[in-house]
Amino acid sequence: MRKKNTGPIIMEEICLMEVMIRVYYGSQAENEIPEERMLNYARTRLEFCQFGEAKTTCQKCPVHCYQPKYREQMKKIMRHSGPRMLFRHPVLTFRHAYRGMIRRVEK
Numbered sequence: 756m757r758k759k760n761t762g763p764i765i766m767e768e769i770c771l772m773e774v775m776i777r778v779y780y781g782s783q784a785e786n787e788i789p790e791e792r793m794l795n796y797a798r799t800r801l802e803f804c805q806f807g808e809a810k811t812t813c814q815k816c817p818v819h820c821y822q823p824k825y826r827e828q829m830k831k832i833m834r835h836s837g838p839r840m841l842f843r844h845p846v847l848t849f850r851h852a853y854r855g856m857i858r859r860v861e862k
Contacts, residue, residue: 762808764854765801771847772797775836778843782835788828796825812855 773794780790788796800820804810813829821829840848 757803757805759802760804760807761802764808764810765804767847767850768810769798769801771840771844771851772801774844774847775832775840778836778839779832786828788825793825793828793832796821797829809858811858812851815855815858 776790776794776797780786780793786793804820805818806816810816819826
């Protein structure tokens with residue numbers, strides 16, 4: 756069994772993901788996947804990411820660890836929440852974007 760990642764980068768990514776999910780679910784009436792289930796799923800995937808503290812953004816990741824239905828839901832969440840994050844949490848947004856630019860994908 757893989758060790759749980761609890762480093763600062765993973766914890767920041769978890770915080771960012773939770774905010775994005777809450778922004779999305781706060782403005783959407785109905786969803787196939789309940790908010791709490793999506794939060795727990797995303798948190799678990801990040802905690803057990805095989806790249807750990809060396810991870811890049813999920814968009815650039817060579818490993819798709821989300822099941823198809825969760826992946827589609829996360830795409831909706833990111834499309835909706837991404838632009839809104841600049842105004843709600845600019846520091847988290849810029850740190851995430853910067854990390855995505857400087858980190859290379861390791862296969």
